[in-house]
Structures are given as structure tokens and as C-alpha cells.
Amino acid sequence: MASLPHLQSLEAESIHILREVMAEFERPVMLYSVGKDSSVMVRLAQKAFYPGPIPFPLLHVDTTYKFQEMIEFRDNFAKQIGARLIVHTNTEAIANGANPYRLGTEKCCALLKTQALLDALREGGFDAAFGGARRDEEKSRAKERIYSFRDRFGQWDPKNQRPELWNLYNSRINKGETIRVFPLSNWTEMDVWQYIQEENIPVVPMYFAKERSVVVRGNSLVSLEHNATLRPGEQPELVMSRMRSLGCSHCTGAIRSEADTLPKIIDELITFRRSERENRVIDHDREGSMELKKREGYF
Amino acid sequence: MDLLRFSTAGSVDDGKSTLIGRLLFDTKGAYEDQLASIRKNGKIDLSLLTDGLRAEREQGITIDVAYRYFATPRRKFIIADTPGHEQYTRNMATGASTADLTIVLIDARKGVLPQSRRHAYIASLLGTPRVAVAINKMDLVDFSQDIYNSIEREFSEFSQELGFREVRYFPISALDGDNVVAPSARTPWFDGGSLLQYLETAPGLAEADRKPFRMPVQYVIRPTLDFRGYAGQIASGTVRPGDKLLILPSGRTTTVKSLASFDGDLKEAFAPMSVTLTIADEIDISRGDMLVSPIQPPHVAHRLETALVWMDEQPLRLGRPYLIKHTTSQIRASVVAIQYRIDINTLEHVPSSELRLNEIAVVTLETQRPLLFDRYCSNRNTGAFILIDPVSNATVAAGMIRGVEGEHNRPLRVSDEERRLRHGHKPAIVNVPREGELAYELERALFDRGVQVAIADQQDQARILQNAGLVALLRTDGAYVQRSIDEIFRSLEADHTIPDESFTSGEGI
Structure with a gap:
């Protein structure tokens, strides 16, 4: 008997996880970040509950510093698939002047992402939240469970995680505690792109190369959205480039690339020798950065 | 390209992290900027690639299961990288629970240590079918064949009773890369290929699943009054529209109407696919029920003999109610x-x-309602469970079902049902032509598919074979209806008898 191709094995595992959460929790929600992983996760949810609709809302934590193209894509995509979309912003912090230029990226992230996320989960009364994080993205994520337990303050304790065996997930929580669920845990960046190609899944056009107006700053290409300030001597220039991962415009650099189609992106990945989150400023704030953020409640 | 999941186990300093670092590095599973952060004095320390959390960086040891990914043109790999320190049996069991294969690392200078035996034992307890023994640091013993041979001898003596399907040995140097990705010129006496070559070709669990159909119902999809789908991940076997199903625990039978999917109805589905089934009859089915092959149903019992790996700081308390999560x-x-x-x-x-x-025991477990299960050694998905503490909500134990307690109280006469379970199919008499080779061809084809089959020349011989639960090919004169081997095979699996039809041509054999 033939064995199942690897993308179908991953798909089967993810669908099992999505259904398991839906069956065992009262109010699941799916964190939707507009990126490629979210696109894949939404498609898996469509498949898991077909021919029914996706039985939970999508939640986007909008820092207001996302790229305009992401927001347009988000709104069209949600409408097209008929999903319920909740957009949450930490308006209080923004009213008090929170922005990456004034606070620095670390504090900005804590207020506009982590705090906003915890508030949104609490306000919605959600007891389980799907996230598109993958274990291959970053070192501290390699040890993340598929069901990641968070205490009443939304915090993660890497030393006190539940053992996870077979496909048997422990869904028991007390009131106020939550579970973050990562259905794409075992997918790699390559798997995600291959699946997007195989399934013809729509993604934000910023992933595809074209000439973009950017500032060349060291090894990164910085976008000029949201009134980013030029440093002395800097000049915007047109560079053939694309985004490899999407976040806030201030913190996400583009990469030089000619890959303007899915097959070219996949070819490019094969030759890549640099990791996907390298252009994400927030991962490099300090040693063990992502782990610290996760302990505080970041995804 | 398919998927192979393997776990690694090793002691604190037998070079496990370096081996995984080497596999990631040589197959481009690690990126330049990650490599830059592990470069020390111009030299790359491969072990730091897999060294994740702050706490373990501080202590210098791996303290939890970490998952790593890499791919070659032939396969995608998921590594469950498990700590080797003595107190972490629980993590090793976790890593082995989903593994198709386990790599046991042995330091060539130290030989087979108690840890090596422990790792192999836990892998066998968790049902990992294959083991690759990586005899590491061969560079430090001058690639000595004698040392390799003595370790192989010692390990194979010990592992014989553990029931692995296959154990393979590789003399390697994770640090220098010998026999990891490519065969090494420094071990001319070794012709077993490289470790990676073995990982690329070893059969995975998803292959050769000839087990009876099992699908625990996970979720009922009912978007409209006209559609009622039973969603779940197939635990074993294959299913097609038209197949007969037994629904447990109700005991009712029905037929598969369709396999609904986002990409259009499927003609067939098999483990480990996640599917949505619709059935021909209106029967009340809910989460926790199981859809199974009617001729090979699972066991139903509420008093079980199981192996337990205890995973909680609080010891087991006899008689205390825990929650058991088993299938759905x-x-x-x-x-x-x-x-x-x-x-x-x-x-x-x-x-x-x-x-x-971190202790392991064989215990008697009683469940509130009967469990629908197979023995773990014959079906991991329907034989595994976890125990949850209903107060702390912690996962306290992993369990593997070994059988029904008190199985010796069976009735004297062997029933047809027991014979079916033994042989894996229904008995039947199939008429075949007396002349020519066809009977033998058919016998060979069925035999190779695992059917207990024999040829009879007289009706009463055929009856005896049938009574014994076998398939009899009765050579007779007369008219025959052409049937393919697949039709015959499937009718043995499905729950209806093969009518005394006949067989004329070798087509499909």
C-alpha cells in the first residue's frame, strides 16, 4: 500500500487538531495575522468543517502599523470566504502615543501586540485560540506543544508544559485559563509554500517580488510606510524585492528577490541559506527574545 | 515524497545534539544566520543549533522534547529530539510515541551503557518498530572495527527480546560527518551505507497498513438538515463508499454513503487521513463512538491490562478516579x-x-464504561491512552493497552468470530475451473495478500476448510463467472458471504 504524501499527512494532522479543539472547547477563535501561515490555517479550517462554514471567528490584532496591502487583503479575504472577522486594536495605548519610534520595538510590541491579544481573548471569552506558529521558525518554538497551556494571565511556563503523546491532547483547563493551539506546528516554511501552490491558496501580494521603494539599511530593506523617518544620508530607492514574512511595517524588512511566482519562491527557498524570521527586528531585541515574549503571553 | 518521524535518544554527552546539528547542517536544514549565532572562535559548534531554551542554555543540557525538521529530495523528516538525562523518561516516551524509528546513540569509547538500554526499552514499549544504533565518536577510537563489532554484539543480544522489527548499526562521527550523510572512506570495513541513506529508505508507519478499519468519531458536521457527516481521523485501514460499517458501542450496522471533502467526494480514504463520512441509514452517532470493520471489530471491555509510564510528580494513587482520554x-x-x-x-x-x-508498570485499569480498543502492539491509535488528573488537570500517565483482564475465562468452543479475528478475513468457498493453472495462480495471489487459502477437489474437503475459517478454492467442472482478484479479496473483507460463484479467467491476478 502506498504511503500518504507528506503534505497530506500534515494536512490530516492539522485537520484532526482543528476538529478536536472545536469538539472540546466552548469558544475557540482563530488568530488571523494575514500572513501566509494564516492563509493556510484558514484553508485547513474550511476543509475540516466542510460542507459547513468555519465554526469560529477569526481575530486580527491590528497594531495599526501593518502594511496597507495586508489590511486590504484581509478584508477581501474574510468577505470572500464568509468568515466572521474580529479586528482588535489597543486603542488606549495608541491614544496615549504608543508607537515604535517613541517606545522602541520591544515596548511597542508588548503594548500593541501582546497586551492587545490578551485583552481581545478576555473580552471575547475565548478559551482556545489557534495560532499559525510553526516549530521550525525559531529556537524557543521547537519545544512548543501543539496545545500550549497558558495560565490566568495568559503566560507560558516552558518548564511546566504538559507532556503530549500520540494525537491525544489534554484539553482540561480551569476557568480563566486558556490554551493556544498550533495546528501548523509540524509544517516548515517550505511545506507552507508547497501547500499554497498545490491548493491555490490566496496570499498577500507582498510575498511576490516587484520593484518597491525602500531604504537600504545595512542588510535590510526598510519600507517607508507609516511615516518612517529617514536617517541622515538615506535615500529611498527602487529595489526588486519581496517580503518573506509579514509583520508591522516598521519591524519587517524586505529581501532582494526576483521571485514573482509561486514556483520561483519555492526555488528560491531551496537555495536559501538565511532563516525566515531573520528580517524580524523583534526576534533579535536581545538574547532569547522570543522566549521572553512568549512567557509574557505573546504568540 | 513522504514523511518519516523519528526520535533520538542519547546520554548527556554522547553527541546527540551534534548528530542532529550535523543532519540539519548537511541537508541545509539550518540557515546561515542561525549558524552565525553558534560560531565560536571561528568554529561552528553544531550542538548549539538544537539547544533552545534559556534554562537549558544555562544548565548546558536539553530538558524537553524539541522538534526539528529537515528534508531531502526523497523524504521529509520530523525529529523528536529527546533529552538523555536519567530523570526524563517521560520525555523519551513522548518523543517515541509518534516515531516510526528511533536512533539510539552510543559513545564508542564507553560502549553500551544503562542509558542505551533504557532508551531502547522505552522505544520498544512505545512501539517504535525500527532502531538505528549510531555508534558515535568513532574518530576517537581510530575507527576500530573490533570496538564496533563488540558494541553491535552486546546491543543485539540485549535488544533481541525487545521485539523490534529491525535494528541497524552505523559507525559514525557526528563531529566529522563520517557515515552520517555519505558513507565514509575511514570505515572501509563497513558496507551498511550511511545513517541518512537508511532514514531515507526505512519503511514508515503509514505504509503497509493492512489493519482493519477503525475511525473514532471526532465531530458531527451538520450544516443543514440534509447533511450529516461524521468527521474523524482514520486510525487504521481503508474505507470506500459502499463498505459495510459496524457502529460501536451501539452495535448497529450501516453502509458508507460517501466520503465528503472540500475537494470533491473521495473514492477511497485510508489511515492517517482526516475524513468526513456520510452513511446510508439514520443512526444516532456521536463523538466517542467508533466506526469499524464489521468482520474485525475491536475489543470491548472495561477491565484492562495496560502498561503505564507515570509522568507526574504526584505518584499514582490506587483506586482514585482519573480521566482516561482514549481515541476521542x-x-x-x-x-x-x-x-x-x-x-x-x-x-x-x-x-x-x-x-x-518516570516509573513504568503493568497495571489493571477499570473504566467507567467499556472501552473500544485494540491491543497497542497491533494498533497504536486505538491501543494508546493518557490519564489526566481531574483536579490538577495534569497529564499524569501514558498508557498502552496489552489486553483484557481475565481473558482466560473464554468459552470452550472456538467461535467463528475468533477464527475471523485470527485469520483477518471471512471463510469462503470459491469455485474455480478444474483444468489449467488458474487455481494455483489465484491461490498464490490471495496467499500473498495474507489470505489463509487452500485448494480442494471435493465439496466436503472445501467444507472442512471453510469450517476452519479458511478460503477454499474448489476445483469444479462447469460454467464460471469472471471475477477479479480484487473483487474476491474485497468480498472477504466486507461483511457478506461470497456466493458460490465461479471464476474463469486470470484477469486481475
Whole structure:
């Protein structure tokens, strides 16, 4: 008997996880970040509950510093698939002047992402939240469970995680505690792109190369959205480039690339020798950065 | 390209992290910027690639299961990288639970240590079918064939009783890369290929699944009044529209109407696919029920003999109600007796009245309602469970079902049902032409598919074979209806008798 191709094995595992959460929790929600992983996760949810609709809302934590193209894509995509979309912003912090230029990226992230996320989960009364994080993205994520337990303050304790065996997930929580669920845990960046190609899944056009107006700053290409300030001597220039991962415009650099189609992106990945989150400023704030953020409640 | 999941186990400094670093590095599973952060004095320390959390960086040891990914043109790999330190049996069991294969690392200078035996034992307990023994640091013993041979001899003697399907040995140097990705010129006496070549070709669990159909119902999809789909991940076997199904625990039977999917109805589905089934009859089915092959149903019992790996700081309390999560059902269960504890260093059975963190025992478990299960050794998905503490909500134990307690109280006469379970199919008499080779061709084809089959020349011989639960090919004169081997095979699996039809041509054989 033939064995199942690897993308179908991953798909089967993810669908099992999505259904398991839906069956065992009262109010699941799916964190939707507009990126490629979210696109894949939404498609898996469509498949898991077909021919029914996706039985939970999508939640986007909008820092207001996302790229305009992401927001347009988000709104069209949600409408097209008929999903319920909740957009949450930490308006209080923004009213008090929170922005990456004034606070620095670390504090900005804590207020506009982590705090906003915890508030949104609490306000919605959600007891389980799907996230598109993958274990291959970053070192501290390699040890993340598929069901990641968070205490009443939304915090993660890497030393006190539940053992996870077979496909048997422990869904028991007390009131106020939550579970973050990562259905794409075992997918790699390559798997995600291959699946997007195989399934013809729509993604934000910023992933595809074209000439973009950017500032060349060291090894990164910085976008000029949201009134980013030029440093002395800097000049915007047109560079053939694309985004490899999407976040806030201030913190996400583009990469030089000619890959303007899915097959070219996949070819490019094969030759890549640099990791996907390298252009994400927030991962490099300090040693063990992502782990610290996760302990505080970041995804 | 398919998927192979393997786990690694090793002691604190036998070079496990370096080996994984080497596999990631040589297959481009690691990126330049990650490599830059592990470069020390111009030299790359491969072990730091897999060294994740702050706490373990501080202590210099791996403290939790970490998952790594890499791919070659032939396969995608998922590594469950498990710590080797003595107190972390629980993590090793976690890593082995989903593995198709385990790599046991042995330091060539130290030989087979108690840890190596422990790792192999836990892998066998968790049902990992294959083991690759990586004899590491061969560069430090001048690639000595004698040392390799003596380690191989010692390990194979010990592992014989563990019931692995295959154990393979590789003399390697993770640091220098010998026999990891490519065969090394420094071991001319070794012709077993490289470790990676083996990983690329070893059969995975998803292959050769000829087990009877099982699908625990996970979720009922009912978007409209006209559609009622039963969603779940197939635990074993294959299913097609038209197949007969037995629904447990109700015991009712029905037929598969369709396999609904986002990409259009499927003609066939098999483990481990996640599917949505619709059935021909209106029957009330809910989460926790199981859809199974009617001719090979699972066991149904509420008093079980199981192996337990205890994973919690709080020791097991006899008679206390825990929650058991088994397939998609979660009910109450308690351990009524510890039969014996297993000393994982000596594998001896030790009488015991308690079970503590990282200890393993065989126990008698009682569940509130009967469980629908197979023995773990014949079906991992329907034979595995976890125990949850209903107060702390912690996952306290992993369990592997060994059988029904009190199985010796069986009736005297062997039933047809028991014969079906033994042979894996229904008995039948199939008429075949007396002349020519066709009967033998058919016999060979069925035999190769695992059917217990024999040829008979007279009606009463055929009856005896049928009574014994076998398939009899009765050579007769007369008219025959052409049937393919697939049709015959499938009718043995499906729950209806093969009518005394005949067979004329070799087509499909």
C-alpha cells in the first residue's frame, strides 16, 4: 500500500487538531495575522468543517502599523470566504502615543501586540485560540506543544508544559485559563509554500517580488510606510524585492528577490541559506527574545 | 515524497545534539544566520543549533522534547529530539510515541551503557518498530572495527527480546560527518551505507497498513438538515463508499454513503487521513463512538491490562478516579492493581505498591464504561491512552493497552468470530475451473495478500476448510463467472458471504 504524501499527512494532522479543539472547547477563535501561515490555517479550517462554514471567528490584532496591502487583503479575504472577522486594536495605548519610534520595538510590541491579544481573548471569552506558529521558525518554538497551556494571565511556563503523546491532547483547563493551539506546528516554511501552490491558496501580494521603494539599511530593506523617518544620508530607492514574512511595517524588512511566482519562491527557498524570521527586528531585541515574549503571553 | 518521524535518544554527552546539528547542517536544514549565532572562535559548534531554551542554555543540557525538521529530495523528516538525562523518561516516551524509528546513540569509547538500554526499552514499549544504533565518536577510537563489532554484539543480544522489527548499526562521527550523510572512506570495513541513506529508505508507519478499519468519531458536521457527516481521523485501514460499517458501542450496522471533502467526494480514504463520512441509514452517532470493520471489530471491555509510564510528580494513587482520554472519548478510570513495576535498567519485574514519576508498570485499569480498543502492539491509535488528573488537570500517565483482564475465562468452543479475528478475513468457498493453472495462480495471489487459502477437489474437503475459517478454492467442472482478484479479496473483507460463484479467467491476478 502506498504511503500518504507528506503534505497530506500534515494536512490530516492539522485537520484532526482543528476538529478536536472545536469538539472540546466552548469558544475557540482563530488568530488571523494575514500572513501566509494564516492563509493556510484558514484553508485547513474550511476543509475540516466542510460542507459547513468555519465554526469560529477569526481575530486580527491590528497594531495599526501593518502594511496597507495586508489590511486590504484581509478584508477581501474574510468577505470572500464568509468568515466572521474580529479586528482588535489597543486603542488606549495608541491614544496615549504608543508607537515604535517613541517606545522602541520591544515596548511597542508588548503594548500593541501582546497586551492587545490578551485583552481581545478576555473580552471575547475565548478559551482556545489557534495560532499559525510553526516549530521550525525559531529556537524557543521547537519545544512548543501543539496545545500550549497558558495560565490566568495568559503566560507560558516552558518548564511546566504538559507532556503530549500520540494525537491525544489534554484539553482540561480551569476557568480563566486558556490554551493556544498550533495546528501548523509540524509544517516548515517550505511545506507552507508547497501547500499554497498545490491548493491555490490566496496570499498577500507582498510575498511576490516587484520593484518597491525602500531604504537600504545595512542588510535590510526598510519600507517607508507609516511615516518612517529617514536617517541622515538615506535615500529611498527602487529595489526588486519581496517580503518573506509579514509583520508591522516598521519591524519587517524586505529581501532582494526576483521571485514573482509561486514556483520561483519555492526555488528560491531551496537555495536559501538565511532563516525566515531573520528580517524580524523583534526576534533579535536581545538574547532569547522570543522566549521572553512568549512567557509574557505573546504568540 | 513522504514523511518519516523519528526520535533520538542519547546520554548527556554522547553527541546527540551534534548528530542532529550535523543532519540539519548537511541537508541545509539550518540557515546561515542561525549558524552565525553558534560560531565560536571561528568554529561552528553544531550542538548549539538544537539547544533552545534559556534554562537549558544555562544548565548546558536539553530538558524537553524539541522538534526539528529537515528534508531531502526523497523524504521529509520530523525529529523528536529527546533529552538523555536519567530523570526524563517521560520525555523519551513522548518523543517515541509518534516515531516510526528511533536512533539510539552510543559513545564508542564507553560502549553500551544503562542509558542505551533504557532508551531502547522505552522505544520498544512505545512501539517504535525500527532502531538505528549510531555508534558515535568513532574518530576517537581510530575507527576500530573490533570496538564496533563488540558494541553491535552486546546491543543485539540485549535488544533481541525487545521485539523490534529491525535494528541497524552505523559507525559514525557526528563531529566529522563520517557515515552520517555519505558513507565514509575511514570505515572501509563497513558496507551498511550511511545513517541518512537508511532514514531515507526505512519503511514508515503509514505504509503497509493492512489493519482493519477503525475511525473514532471526532465531530458531527451538520450544516443543514440534509447533511450529516461524521468527521474523524482514520486510525487504521481503508474505507470506500459502499463498505459495510459496524457502529460501536451501539452495535448497529450501516453502509458508507460517501466520503465528503472540500475537494470533491473521495473514492477511497485510508489511515492517517482526516475524513468526513456520510452513511446510508439514520443512526444516532456521536463523538466517542467508533466506526469499524464489521468482520474485525475491536475489543470491548472495561477491565484492562495496560502498561503505564507515570509522568507526574504526584505518584499514582490506587483506586482514585482519573480521566482516561482514549481515541476521542474521555471517561473516568482508575487503577485497581499494580501487577508489577518494570526496572528499566534490568527489565526485571519488581513487585510494587506504588508508581512514581518516570516509573513504568503493568497495571489493571477499570473504566467507567467499556472501552473500544485494540491491543497497542497491533494498533497504536486505538491501543494508546493518557490519564489526566481531574483536579490538577495534569497529564499524569501514558498508557498502552496489552489486553483484557481475565481473558482466560473464554468459552470452550472456538467461535467463528475468533477464527475471523485470527485469520483477518471471512471463510469462503470459491469455485474455480478444474483444468489449467488458474487455481494455483489465484491461490498464490490471495496467499500473498495474507489470505489463509487452500485448494480442494471435493465439496466436503472445501467444507472442512471453510469450517476452519479458511478460503477454499474448489476445483469444479462447469460454467464460471469472471471475477477479479480484487473483487474476491474485497468480498472477504466486507461483511457478506461470497456466493458460490465461479471464476474463469486470470484477469486481475
